[in-house]
Amino acid sequence: MSSKPIVATRREVLVATAAMGALSLVPGALRAAGANDSIRPFSVDIPQREITQLRQRIAATRWPDRETVPDSSQGVQLVTIQKLARYWGTDYDWRKCEAKLNGYPQFITEIDGLDIHFIHVRSKHRNALPLIVTHGWPGSIIEQLKIIDPLTNPTAYGASASDAFDVVIPSMPGYGFSGKPTTTGWGPERMGRAWAELMKRLGYSRYVAQGGDWGAFVVDQMGLQAPTGLLGIHTNMPATVPEEIDKAAQAGGPPPSILSTDEGRAYDQLVATFKQVAYARMMASRPQTLCSIADSPVGLAAWLLDHNDAGGQPAAAIASALDRTTSVNGELTRDEILDNISLYWFTNTGVSASRLYWEYRGGFFNAKGVSIPVAVTVFPGEQYQAPRSWTERAYPKLIYYNKVDRGGHFAAWEQPLLFSGELRAGFRPLRQEI
Template identity: 65%
Template sequence: MEIYMSAALEATTIRPFTFEFPDSELEELRRRILATRWPEKETVADQSQGTQLATIKELARYWAEEYDWRKVEARLKAVPHFITEIDGLDIHFIHVRSKHENALPLIVTHGWPGSIIEQLKLIEPLTDPEAHGGSAEDAFHVVIPSMPGYGFSGKPTSTGWNPDRMARAWGELMKRLGYTKYAAQGGDWGAIVTDLMGVQEPEGLVGIHTNMAGVVPPAIEAAIAAGNPLPSDAVLANDEEKAAVGQLNFVYRHVAYAYMMGSRPQSLTAFADSPVGLAAFMLDHDRDSLDLISRAFAGQNEGLTRDDVLDNITLFWLTNTGVSASRLYWENTVASIPFFGVKGVKLPVAVSVFPDELYQAPKSWAEQAYPNLIHYNRLPKGGHFAAWEQTELFVNEVRTGLRSLR
């Protein structure tokens, strides 16, 4: 019994985490890239058939000939990493405390096809605001976990790790870190996990910030997701709501990747075998992001660089998490948690709306969905990967949106 208790306590303690990828793994990655068997060119002149051959060929060329993983690896190793077992699974996280002791703790959650790579740019401006256009009063202690099945976190070996369970795990993580007052932030899946934290109201959580707000009225989202007409009693009160319905109709008709991962993730075994196959799939998340990334590989940097994109994809490849990360979609299909719908958050909520997000959440819907809406702002530029792409705008939104909760 004493041995068992000792092992259990050791598992649930917070332990430093280190990682190392030998040159042999990077050489094998390069070999596989160079050995890619290519399909023929798409039969259309646009991206309506998916990631275009010219884009993925240029990505592969740059990946094999010029890209240097060791650069981002050095950035990753420059911040403290930890791991702890929560609910039977190892959870990895970055934890950087600000030098300002009165800083507000903040847990930031990534999505798919993202990872902790998305949030690396946030760490310094959030923890050291004085060096990045802010004041000491804007400081945050930052916690960035890897979702189960992603990056350095454990890969679930049984079902049940849906966003609701992740939200509970994040509450436990912040408790273990000793934070008695903190906020949460998220985009993509991270926005859903963060909304659910707001619903669960773990001890210490004082409010949330989201850049993919869950505000769509349930009947409207259900109709759009099913491809049905809106309910006869659904009233679209203004142009923002009408535009949002149009955007959501487009999204639900053009998310083949989500339907595949939500129903047959294990059939994506090629993700573990072909780095270029993994990359082509990950690039095709949404129209605007694919356009942005395609321009980057054509030589136009507009927020995301070629290295940014490959830093993230390479982490997926080196940790072999293409399939394990995909299962989150399957888990959520089983759990039936709406992507964009109202979850029932009563805590204070700050909403930032970026113009190239999957849909632009109308203020009227945000006010209904979040009865304690403390901040709403529409930004001039930025898309689905806002923290990664428009870091300065994003950081300012987090500072402003959560300022009243300090």
């Protein structure tokens, strides 16, 4: 697979950004002149002393006793996290990830009082469809890097120029290089409004939106808000579960009615999922108590890894990933996993990212009432496989529904080419509207 990024020179970034708003140069940084809605270029440059301090902290870790069971039922196993830590503290090279990030045009703009960091790559093809993609937890924009080139440069991947996208990938508030909210209120609803403002600020009058994990919550909210210009959404974690089914699954009891084969399978998956979300309940109730993940890199790594989705990424696959330097069949490598964890560490966003669970008060998989056009891809390793019957009820303007044969919860990260193909197919019916 070719994943060569579109590289913008400093001059190209300045020219592109100057078209969006006036700039004044300040030593050591680029600052926007005038209004708060200006857009300024951004690049990643973690000081070497912080990398050195990370390695020192890893080496000074005080380890717990070994688990009392022979499996991971008590959490990330000691031998697994110790092996990861040894590699992270000695051989892992953050600068490779930094260079990869800096291979894409990055920007920051203030929206609703908060700095929002985002990647913005325009396609070379005419009439490209503008697309904003939202990551989730315990992820970041690193999840989506592999889909940028296939989406913006489809002809290099055997697709048509007519399927090209302009791609915008923001870091959610409290995540990565975006600002950390200092007051309450930054949940998926507010993010949806912020993303609409971002696309407007970038000059897009018509666009589509995609999300998985928390990104799926954001695009559902955008679908409910239906801002001017939003043509439709794509989700790989659809919210389709009928109310009575959702309540029964959370209680762990038998389903309330006779279900089809697909519905019964989905119900069993939901019951299993709700039994494995202790991490989510902790963040939803006491995120500030997790202060230790801001102090211990190993503690942060263990917390981010213990995310047991049906596809096994990353928690169940981490042991084998520790020896994997090349991705096979969509499995993540140890460097890819550590790129994401390191981003959390260097930005000190372990706790600020967790607060998103506290902010949200709605259901996780229940139907939300979205009435704009929706495309859905069901991946086999997702927390539950949404049946077509539930999906059609939840999204009355369903324009695309497809079950694929591989990929899990981190679909863009695990299966970027398949994922990109799904976005091309899912949004194709809306292209005549741009």
